[in-house]
Amino acid sequence: MGPLMSLEQQLSALELSILPTWVWDHERCRFPWANSKAVALWRASDRAELLSRDLSDLSASTRTRLENYLRAILDGQTVEEDWTLYPRGVPATMTLHGQGVRLDDGRTGILFQALPRQAGIDDSMVRGVEAVRHTSVLISLVDGEGHILFHNPAALRATHSATRLDALFPDPGISAAILRVLTGEHVPFSAEIPVGPPDDERLHLxxxxxxxxxxxxxxxxxxQQLDLTAQRKAEVEVEAQRRLIDELNRSLALVEQQRQQIVTLSAPILEVWEGTLAVPLIGLIDAARGDELAERLLPAISQRTAAKVILDLTGAEALDLEGAAALERLSRAVTLLGARPVLTGVRPEVARALIDAGIHAEGFVILRSLRQGLEACRAPAPAPSRARARP
Known part of the structure; x- marks a missing residue:
């Protein structure tokens, strides 16, 4: 047996063919051979330029179609299908006939011959065919016996070229339900169905x-099958985040409620007797604490017609400038309502903080202890002096 012929020798007779003819090496995504008509079709400057092109940036649908062709050719078949090619970005629709050819390294390539587009094919039909080929929706045509007549590239990738409808769905009842659309009722079938192996199950509409x-x-x-897996996963994640946010909001509301209770307990408003309120201040006094206390204390003064308000600082922490200013604002607000503020439990460090803040004692009664404050508020107010009548 003589040596095997090279690819150039095998196809030398096709060099003069009136049909554009080329060989496709799918593994390397290149043209290892092309005749002059193919060079012109692909708008190459010369044969060498065409054979040097790297076409590895194929779309997923184009790669799937070519892989399916190669499998069919390796099984001894030939292929024929309409294509829209884009040489140099210019669309050209034609019918491609493909068959196997041995490459120089022993692998199998696809020998394509291109027939011009048949007259009378509408542009909208060409566009529709291309849209079906490139859509991500899985599209299959099935006969009444459940045999697959057609898969678009998306379906080929997902189903691995299954030849029967019952191979697409794990539940055999689904295939039967789909075929029932051919009965006299012609009611369309629609359902969300799990597909694929257990370790990679997906949800399809x-x-x-x-x-x-x-x-x-x-x-x-x-x-038609639309993959809903990512959408459903996103919906589950959104729902989980919503529940987490709701739980966080409930927790924050509970914390705020507990904070308000703690604030209230740390500065309760006590009516020691009619006309006198006492407010023991415990812990840190700052601007926020002063504002909160004012919101509770000022309405209580008006409602109970209090004339005296004891602000007891025995349990308060050492004041800083902010705390001293807050205490002054609170005391002045009490004064503006016609009540007299009485500061008790003023320790030396608290007095120093009031002085450092530039706060003076005008309008305040300042006593050392709560007991002194209660006694002062309990004592009757001095009678107003009367002018002596002239003789």
Whole structure:
């Protein structure tokens, strides 16, 4: 047996063919051979430029179609299908005939011959075919016996070229339900169905409706599958985040409620007797604490017509400038309502903080202890002096 012929020798007779003819090496995504008509079709400057092109940036749908062709050719088949090619970005629709050819390194390539687009094919049909080929929706055409007549590239990738409808769905009842759309009722089928192996299960929205096979004229079912896995996962995550936010809001509300209770307990408003309120201040006094106490104390003064308010600082922490200013604002607000503030439990460090803040004692009664404050508020007010009548 003589040596095997090279690819150039095998195809030398096709060099003069009137049909654009080229060889596709799918593994390397290159053209290892092309005739002059193919060079012109692909708008190459010369044969060397065409054979040097790297076409590895194929779309997913184009790669799937070519992989399916190669599998069919390795099984001894030939392929024929309409294509829209884009040489140098210019669309060209034609029918491609493909068959196997041995490459120089022993691998199998695809020998394509291109027939020009048939007259009378509408532009909208060409666009529709291309849209079906590039959509991410899985589209299949099935005959009444459940045989797959057509898969678009998305369906080919997902189903690994399954030849029967019952191979697409784990539940055999789904296939039967889909085929029932061919009964006299013609009711479309629609359901969300888990598909795929257990370790990679996905959720598809499956819709099926009766149609006609444009090749044989027989009744067929158009099956469309939309992958909802990512959408449902996102919805679950959003719902989990919503529940987390709700729980966080409830926790924050509880913390705020507890804070308000603690604040209230740390500065209770006590009516020691009619006309006198006492407010023991415990802990830190700052601007926020002063504002909160004012919101509770000032309405209480008006409601109870209090004339005296004892602000006891025995349990208060050492004041800083902010705390001293807050205490002054609170005391002046009490004065503006017609009540007299009485500061008790003023320790030396508290008095120093009041002085450092520039706060003076005008308008305040300042006593050392709460007991002294209670006694002072309990004592009757001095009678107003009367002018002596002239003799």
């Amino acid at each position: 499956v819709e099926a409706r009766a149609t006609t096979d444009p090749v044989t004229g027989g009744r067929a079912v158009l099956v």
